[in-house]
Amino acid sequence: MGQAGRTTRAGNGIAGRLPVALAGALFAVxxxxxxxxxxxxxLMLALDWVPALGISLSLRIDxxxxxxxxxxxxxxxxxxxxxxxxxxxxxxxxxxxxxxxxFLLSMLGLVLADDxxxxxxxWELTTVTSYLLxxxxxxxxxxxxxxxxxxxxxxxxxxAFLAGLxxxxxxxxxxxxxxxxxxxxxxxxxxxxxxxxxxxxxxAFTKSAQVPFHFWLPNAMAAPTPVSAFLHSxxxxxxxxxxxxxxxxxxxGTGTWLWALTIAGxxxxxxxxxxxxxxxxxxxxxxxxxxxxxxTLTLFLGQSSAYALxxxxxxxxxxxxxxxxLFLVVGCVDHxxxxxxxxxxxxxxxxxxxxxxxxxxxxxSMAGFPPFLGFIGKELKYAGALAVASEPALxxxxxxxxxxxxxxxxxxxxxxxxxRPAAGALPRTPHEAPWPMLAGPxxxxxxxxxxxxxxxxxxxxxxxxxxxxxxxxxxxxxxxxLWAGVNLPLILSLATFVLGLALYAAHRPLRAALIxxxxxxxxxxxxxxxxxxxxxxxxxWQTGLLQSGVLRRYLFITFATVLLGLGGTIVARGVWAxxxxxxxxxxxxxxxxxxxxxxAxxxxxxxxxIAAVAGLGVTGIGVALVFIVFGAxxxxxxxxxxxxxxxxxxxxxxxxxxxxxxxxxxxxxAALAIGVGAAVSATLLAVLLxxxxxxVTAFFEATSWPEAHGRNIVNVILxxxxxxxxxxxxxxxxxxxxxxxxxxxxxxGRGEK
Amino acid sequence: MEALLALTVGALxxxxxxxxxxxxxxxxxxxxxxxxxxxxxxxxxxxxxTGGAPPxxxxxxxxxxxxxxNALPQALILTAIVIGFxxxxxxxxxxxxxxxxLGTLDSxxxxxxxPRKRAAP
Numbered sequence: 066m067g068q069a070g071r072t073t074r075a076g077n078g079i080a081g082r083l084p085v086a087l088a089g090a091l092f093a094v095x096x097x098x099x100x101x102x103x104x105x106x107x108l109m110l111a112l113d114w115v116p117a118l119g120i121s122l123s124l125r126i127d128x129x130x131x132x133x134x135x136x137x138x139x140x141x142x143x144x145x146x147x148x149x150x151x152x153x154x155x156x157x158x159x160x161x162x163x164x165x166x167x168f169l170l171s172m173l174g175l176v177l178a179d180d181x182x183x184x185x186x187x188w189e190l191t192t193v194t195s196y197l198l199x200x201x202x203x204x205x206x207x208x209x210x211x212x213x214x215x216x217x218x219x220x221x222x223x224x225a226f227l228a229g230l231x232x233x234x235x236x237x238x239x240x241x242x243x244x245x246x247x248x249x250x251x252x253x254x255x256x257x258x259x260x261x262x263x264x265x266x267x268x269a270f271t272k273s274a275q276v277p278f279h280f281w282l283p284n285a286m287a288a289p290t291p292v293s294a295f296l297h298s299x300x301x302x303x304x305x306x307x308x309x310x311x312x313x314x315x316x317x318g319t320g321t322w323l324w325a326l327t328i329a330g331x332x333x334x335x336x337x338x339x340x341x342x343x344x345x346x347x348x349x350x351x352x353x354x355x356x357x358x359x360x361t362l363t364l365f366l367g368q369s370s371a372y373a374l375x376x377x378x379x380x381x382x383x384x385x386x387x388x389x390x391l392f393l394v395v396g397c398v399d400h401x402x403x404x405x406x407x408x409x410x411x412x413x414x415x416x417x418x419x420x421x422x423x424x425x426x427x428x429x430s431m432a433g434f435p436p437f438l439g440f441i442g443k444e445l446k447y448a449g450a451l452a453v454a455s456e457p458a459l460x461x462x463x464x465x466x467x468x469x470x471x472x473x474x475x476x477x478x479x480x481x482x483x484x485r486p487a488a489g490a491l492p493r494t495p496h497e498a499p500w501p502m503l504a505g506p507x508x509x510x511x512x513x514x515x516x517x518x519x520x521x522x523x524x525x526x527x528x529x530x531x532x533x534x535x536x537x538x539x540x541x542x543x544x545x546x547l548w549a550g551v552n553l554p555l556i557l558s559l560a561t562f563v564l565g566l567a568l569y570a571a572h573r574p575l576r577a578a579l580i581x582x583x584x585x586x587x588x589x590x591x592x593x594x595x596x597x598x599x600x601x602x603x604x605x606w607q608t609g610l611l612q613s614g615v616l617r618r619y620l621f622i623t624f625a626t627v628l629l630g631l632g633g634t635i636v637a638r639g640v641w642a643x644x645x646x647x648x649x650x651x652x653x654x655x656x657x658x659x660x661x662x663x664x665a666x667x668x669x670x671x672x673x674x675i676a677a678v679a680g681l682g683v684t685g686i687g688v689a690l691v692f693i694v695f696g697a698x699x700x701x702x703x704x705x706x707x708x709x710x711x712x713x714x715x716x717x718x719x720x721x722x723x724x725x726x727x728x729x730x731x732x733x734x735a736a737l738a739i740g741v742g743a744a745v746s747a748t749l750l751a752v753l754l755x756x757x758x759x760x761v762t763a764f765f766e767a768t769s770w771p772e773a774h775g776r777n778i779v780n781v782i783l784x785x786x787x788x789x790x791x792x793x794x795x796x797x798x799x800x801x802x803x804x805x806x807x808x809x810x811x812x813x814g815r816g817e818k
Numbered sequence: 819m820e821a822l823l824a825l826t827v828g829a830l831x832x833x834x835x836x837x838x839x840x841x842x843x844x845x846x847x848x849x850x851x852x853x854x855x856x857x858x859x860x861x862x863x864x865x866x867x868t869g870g871a872p873p874x875x876x877x878x879x880x881x882x883x884x885x886x887x888n889a890l891p892q893a894l895i896l897t898a899i900v901i902g903f904x905x906x907x908x909x910x911x912x913x914x915x916x917x918x919x920l921g922t923l924d925s926x927x928x929x930x931x932x933p934r935k936r937a938a939p
Contacts, residue, residue: 612932613932614929614931614932614933615925615926616846616925616926616928617839617840617841617925617926620838620839621839624835624839644821644822644824644825645821646819646820646821647821647822649819650819650822654819654822655822658822658823658826661826661830662826662829662830665829665830665833665834665852666833668833668837668848668852669833669836669837674844677845677848678848681848681851681852684830684852684855685851685855688855688858688859691823691859691862692862692895694869694870695862695867695868695869695870695887696868696869696870696871696872696873696886696887697862697872697887697892697895698872699872699892699896700862700892700895700896700899703896703899703900704858704899707899707900707902707903710903711851711903711906714906714907714910715847715910718910718913718914719844721914721917721918722844722913722914722917722923723917723923725842725844725845726841726842726924729840729841731836731839731840734835734836734839734840735836737835737839738831738832738833738834738835738836738839739832741831741832741835742828742829742830742831742832742833742835743828743832744828745827745828745831745856745860746824746825746827746828746829747828749824749827749828749860749863749864750821750824752864753820753821753824753863753864753866757865757866757888759888761890762888762889762890765889765890766873766881766882766886766889767881769875769881770875770879770880770881771880776874776875776876776877777873777874777875778873778874778875778882778886778889779873779889779892779893779896782889782890782893783893783896783897787893790897791897794897794900794901797901797904798900798901798903798904800904801904801905801907801908802904802907804908804911805907805908805910805911808911808912808914808915809911809914809915
């Protein structure tokens with residue numbers, strides 16, 4: 066009743082509203098910091114966390130972190146507001162809101178951290194929360210697979226990243242990011258520079274889905290649409306980009322950095338924009354355009370010129386604005402019609418005018434038409450690409466192709482569903498989305514237009530501080546402007562429009578060809594299943610090998626490990642000690658040892674249970690005699706008592722147990738037993754060589770009477786100095802007695818049945 | 819004498835392990851008794867041997883007169899003996915119970931929890 070009564074208007078109560086308020090408040094806080102940062106200040110906040118390891122919970126807010134923090138908290142607010150309607154009345158909404166808020170906070174921690182280890186902790190937290198969010202529809206096998214895939218790929222990258230961070234910290238002599246940035250020269254010249262770079266790039270490329278690690282991102286679209294809008298376009302996938310940008314001053318400027326980022330970025334951008342055109346699902350098409358954007362951002366971070374870096378930060382903001390808006394639009398369409406198929410959707414402009422308008426504005430920005438911010442971004446991209454010292458034509462060509470394809474995809478996603486005539490029956494009759502779902506697309510799309518018309522707002526507040534952070538205060542960011550005169554970037558822009566419109570016109574036959582091509586080529590995604598199957602088979606094989614379910618084998622492996630550990634240490638350390646002083650042994654002592662060994666030998670070889678118990682008794686009494694001879698009367702008394710009890714207990718138990726079976730020849734067991742015995746002897750002989758540290762004993766001897774008023778030092782240790790240990794010992798015996806009693810009662814009960 | 823005891827400890831450990839690796843749980847128990855004896859002897863020997871001088875303080879004295887046996891390993895062994903006995907008693911009852919329930923003392927035949935036929939993954 067209650068569930069059915071809750072419509073989209075009802076929302077999700079406090080669980081729906083509280084996260085929105087939290088994210089909004091955070092955004093307000095960060096927005097209030099803009100003036101300070103714009104003046105070039107860097108705000109720091111430090112709390113000791115693990116002082117022993119030199120790790121402190123320090124935060125740093127500069128232009129770059131503030132840009133990310135504003136995007137995260139701002140888009141986060143809109144997405145949370147949106148989700149509250151999108152998933153209204155969902156039985157698990159509180160869980161969803163919790164995951165999403167946890168993600169938002171982790172992401173903020175990641176971009177604000179000023180310590181590599183703290184950064185890594187937040188990095189992993191975003192991976193975990195992303196896993197939970199992708200797998201939110203956990204009853205769906207596709208979601209689970211996608212979630213696991215994202216976790217594996219980014220988690221594996223995260224491990225490499227951790228190794229890279231530790232090496233970086235070692236090379237720089239500190240984990241503090243501010244200090245590392247100041248030591249770029251020393252790090253680039255360090256012998257470990259290449260391993261550091263390789264490992265960190267592995268982390269960044271997996272997180273930001275660069276080719277060939279891209280395949281998890283389209284699959285991650287199994288998540289609810291607000292999640293895709295937030296994590297997989299505007300924020301989390303940009304964590305890798307953030308990392309590259311953050312460490313840019315420390316690591317960039319070498320040939321390896323330049324080529325690794327340029328090649329990965331260009332390959333990702335072109336590959337992804339071609340794949341984007343192939344998709345018919347609007348959300349998947351957007352996912353691939355996100356890949357394209359990530360590739361472009363990586364490409365620009367490879368450079369160190371002011372043009373490229375201005376292009377980087379501008380495009381970062383542009384992309385977050387329009388891509389989040391478009392994802393939310395697709396969510397509205399899906400919500401209203403029940404489908405995201407490009408070939409089915411049509412004629413929605415009349416039913417959903419506000420959505421259509423927001424989509425059109427965001428798409429214009431994405432396609433790079435003036436007067437939107439996307440146009441400025443695109444102009445800067447061309448300027449940045451042409452400023453690439455080594456291969457301007459190649460880079461500009463890649464960017465041109467990617468941009469043209471982007472324009473075509475923008476048309477497919479944001480224009481065609483609304484303005485072409487209705488193609489056929491939709492699963493649901495379309496209706497306009499409620500206002501909380503419209504707020505996101507409208508605000509984000511409007512921002513793209515506002516910043517496009519007044520780029521100065523963005524320039525002073527965010528772009529300049531970020532570029533200063535990259536290049537130092539003397540460098541200047543390139544001016545953001547709609548009209549920069551007739552120059553090569555403008556000509557390239559015009560070429561983009563022509564090529565892009567042509568591609569849009571021809572996109573259906575192109576898509577058909579791409580689908581055929583895609584089906585013919587094996588992808589990483591197919592390899593993934595094979596990889597997981599192989600991993601499972603390996604796990605089953607090694608479990609079968611180690612977990613045989615046979616007690617003897619477990620013991621064998623345990624003792625073999627002991628032998629390897631002890632023997633390995635002895636061999637590695639070379640601590641051989643010949644037994645000394647054997648000549649000085651009296652015949653009485655020799656007889657004592659002979660008694661002990663004879664008892665043990667009897668226990669091993671006999672088939673008679675009584676004889677074996679007698680042998681054990683003989684050994685035990687021999688050991689007790691050793692204690693008596695060498696000044697341990699208390700120990701000897703206890704030993705004698707316990708030996709007697711053991712013999713009695715075994716004798717009683719034997720009344721209810723069968724006879725011993727025949728002895729089998731077990732040469733492997735014998736070899737292992739002798740090996741461990743020899744290793745123990747050798748260890749003890751080596752120990753005997755080292756001088757004995759008697760400080761603890763001396764303390765007990767000196768204080769036993771004056772402080773504890775006892776003349777028997779052993780007793781004083783047990784009941785006074787180490788009384789808690791003795792208490793524990795009594796507890797152990799008591800528990801053993803209780804368990805034994807319970808087991809015996811159980812036997813009796815069964816016997817009576 | 820320390821060196822001789824070191825060799826003895828090794829021999830006891832070898833005998834104990836050989837017994838513990840047997841299929842019969844009764845032999846396993848015998849091995850358990852032997853290995854705890856071996857361990858106690860090892861601790862005792864590592865603390866060095868002092869003949870005939872127990873760690874006692876004479877009436878009227880503040881500290882022991884002259885060199886006495888090392889008290890620390892003795893205290894450790896006293897605890898170890900008792901705990902070892904507790905372990906042994908519990909293991910013995912467990913074996914009794916297992917025999918009552920399964921009708922065998924052969925650990926290879928005890929496969930209720932992990933049956934021999936494993937379903938293919």
